């Protein structure tokens with residue numbers, strides 16, 4: 001009898017805190033669920049003071065929680081959604097496993113790559129396109145991939161001229177702050193204007209600048225140029241980072257980090273306020289539960305800070321950052337079931353098209369597509385099909401699924417992509433702790449901001465664990481333009497906008 005009542009109260013506690021969902025949704029092992037049960041009991045009684053509460057169970061928060069657990073800390077992770085992973089989200093569409101958010105990883109991204117090797121998570125390479133559609137002044141033209149991307153390399157290399165000088169150490173973006181500061185006001189559009197490409201060349205570049213800048217007039221050149229530097233300062237490295245995926249999906253990584261750290265976890269618990277008082281931090285959820293810790297790590301996107309009440313209020317730099325936004329606005333990722341065409345292709349469209357880029361990467365896979373067009377109604381089959389036909393008039397859409405990352409209330413945007421002056425004027429300020437509250441997330445990475453790697457890097461840093469900062473394998477040659485003379489020559493031309 002006694003054991004029966006014990007088990008009932010335990011189940012009740014689990015349900016109250018959302019922990020049943022955690023255990024079943026993740027397929028957690030029994031010890032992990034039992035640990036979660038302890039958290040629930042403590043949480044219900046509001047008696048437990050944690051060493052650290054991590055808000056947000058994306059890759060940054062899960063990494064920070066694991067690192068702190070390895071150091072013997074008592075850690076609670078509070079997650080708003082009914083799942084972990086945040087802007088990574090493995091799902092299915094027509095029985096095919098898809099990623100609604102982050103998908104690709106690369107050996108040039110050392111933090112995420114090390115995690116894959118640590119947990120022995122297998123990697124698969126996409127087969128890649130058999131043909132590439134690129135815009136011309138009179139419609140779309142078809143190329144073989146080598147021809148298409150050789151030309152893209154010729155176009156993008158001058159776009160990043162000088163990057164070896166202003167980002168000589170890609171993981172230390174302030175090494176040449178004297179060069180980066182004036183450049184940080186330059187948008188992707190400014191840079192296109194400055195280089196004055198021939199119209200038939202420029203339209204081949206705006207798929208990239210529109211996708212990340214969303215639109216090109218919004219995104220900072222220094223963000224894209226830092227990715228270029230991190231990729232080895234060359235087009236091959238830059239274009240190659242979208243090749244490899246986790247065979248078990250990104251959920252396999254999130255689950256592995258969670259299981260390894262085994263922090264207490266509550267799902268379905270959006271945090272509404274964070275209050276610092278008397279050397280402690282109290283975290284209140286919308287479900288009405290208060291948790292207490294000696295420190296809090298905010299591992300939610302910068303874009304959602306504005307939805308949480310901080311007491312005392314966050315200083316100006318943090319408020320400016322969340323008002324301006326870091327996560328790419330308007331970004332929606334679609335998966336399309338096209339009855340035609342059925343081969344493997346990539347199509348890049350100029351800025352202003354409904355769909356920015358789309359492609360089938362593997363045989364018999366659905367087509368993945370991205371849009372940043374605020375006027376495209378992605379709930380409308382007719383509009384989505386029309387957007388596809390704008391690029392491939394013969395295409396026929398059977399069904400589709402979409403994730404609107406701007407509309408997702410716990411993201412309010414896609415991956416991080418900085419705007420002008422956010423690197424030099426805000427980054428350092430908002431990476432600092434505010435009292436007992438620390439900050440993490442891909443937005444705050446020193447390296448691959450906007451990528452899983454950056455989220456993990458930031459989670460390591462906030463937990464006081466070492467990060468990696470290798471120099472890319474390729475030597476910085478950038479067409480031989482290195483050294484002080486190149487600095488002067490390239491730089492003078494770049495800031496002369």
Ligand SMILES: Cc1cc2nc3c(=O)[nH]c(=O)nc-3n(C[C@H](O)[C@H](O)[C@H](O)COP(=O)(O)OP(=O)(O)OC[C@H]3O[C@@H](n4cnc5c(N)ncnc54)[C@H](O)[C@@H]3O)c2cc1C
Nearest residue numbers: 056058059060080086087102103104271441442451452455
């Ligand atoms: C469409 C798209 C494509 C991408 N493609 C790639 C790619 O191919 N490769 C790559 O490496 N990266 C890619 N990324 C980026 C990558 O997914 C992110 O950089 C990374 O997942 C961010 O992790 P994070 O932990 O910093 O933030 P998040 O994953 O956003 O985690 C934050 C967590 O906080 C939670 N949260 C928010 N508000 C609250 C609250 N009030 N209370 C409690 N919890 C809260 C959220 O639910 C979420 O779980 C892509 C992203 C998107 C959206």
